[in-house]
Amino acid sequence: MLDLLALLIVDGLADAALIFFVAVGLTLVFSVLRILNVAHGSFYSIGAYVAVSIGMWVVSAGWHPYLTFPALFLSAALVAVALGPFIERYFLRWTYGKSEALQILVTFALFLVFEDLQKLVFGVQAHYEDTPLQLLGVSDIGGIFYLNYQFLLIAMAAVTVILLRLLIRRTMIGKFIVAVVADREIAQTMGINTTRVFVIAFTVGVFLAALGGALASPTSGVAPGLGAEALVLAFAVAAIGGLGQIEGAALAAVIVGLSRAAAIHFAPDFEAVVPYLVMLVVLLIRPYGLFGTVQARRI
């Protein structure tokens, strides 16, 4: 029984780690740009596709297999640099201050375009490249085998929470982000270039989503539909945590990850709906999410 519990917790936390990467990016972009980016899930799947492609290339080129680890980060960075500034500049910027319906339509259109482009480039079949997972192997703890890669995911997510908090609290750009989230107009009169802050925050958001996809690819592979699934989960997690809340997204991801793991073991039919049941319950009790507030805009 205890063994099962331990297994559930590791599975749940590893799942939570992946969801966290997408959700925290979504929430960051929402609080800084005030846009609910429907295309955010696409960055997750594109990150996964690019990671699988680069991973396969590293392996087939006969390079050292451990290079598949930095390749995961490289993939996310490539996606962020190639898409972040471009999408912000040409698709989002003109929608600032316009109606939310318009913004959702624009990002939904982007999502559809990305879906088709991914099918065009990578086909409709699933791709797998799990060298990083194989390399790390398994640990035998008290007779139960755990994938070491899962521990890596959990550690990565924990480090990311800390790094993001440090970025926001300790760096100059972090302070500018806090100011822009709190009061755009006053931030401008203080000399903060809000456009630059938007580009940077959006690109960081893309990077986090793509990193989630890249890190997920060795465990789940990648196939059409991954982006939509990631978006919906990320949205549920962001809403549970309170939109704009970094630690809220982390806690919400843990709750959703653990509930999903429990559902998979005890009631597999419910796995898909569990995140939304959790969301429903939380929002009924706390309409602005676990960490959210009505009054203050903060990050």
Add this chain to the structure above:
Amino acid sequence: MLELDTVRVNVGGFLVLRDVSFAIDAGAATVLVGRNGAGKTTTLRTLMGLLPLEGGTIRLDGRDIHRVPAHGRAALGMGYAPEDRRLIGDFNVEENLLLPAQAIGLNAAERRRRLEDVYSLLPELPGLRTRPGGSLSGGQGKMVALGRALMVGTSYVFLDEPFQGLAPALAKNYARALSRLRREKEDIGLLVTESSPQYVEEIVDHTLYIERGEVGERDTLQVE
């Protein structure tokens, strides 16, 4: 000299500033008096580049600045204290003061120097330096907002109804701070808005009136 030349500004589809022309000399203090809805806040927001011009132009020392974006105005030496303070609640007072100096790229030594300058000009502030911006009383907040404007406002400072909502004792306190500012920073041009000029009369060199988006030298309300 800061000049507005036949400035027209639309807010929400209404022409709120109608061919506004006036000038503030370097180092002079002007109060812009007008009742609620006359366009005082709109005038200051326009000077800070937050609203696009429908017509006319704004010149700083002869240079046309109406294309300088809002975030570029602070670097021109223009400081702004909005009527509702709007400090960043998550930052303490000192962080609130330093933020604009960081944003315009001043080096650490210069930031420190300006901070000490503001602290000596506004002696209420050093005692508040670690207090969160969101925890201040109205009077304290106004003082911090003034300090924040002074951190970058080395040539012009715009104060939007600074006495609004202050109890008489606090208002006197604030007025004292302003006259100290006038004495010690003689080259800063000051534009203060008020609905009644009672607190600033002794401080200012010049009084302008705004009525339904039109600025003039005459108090049309009193003449009627």
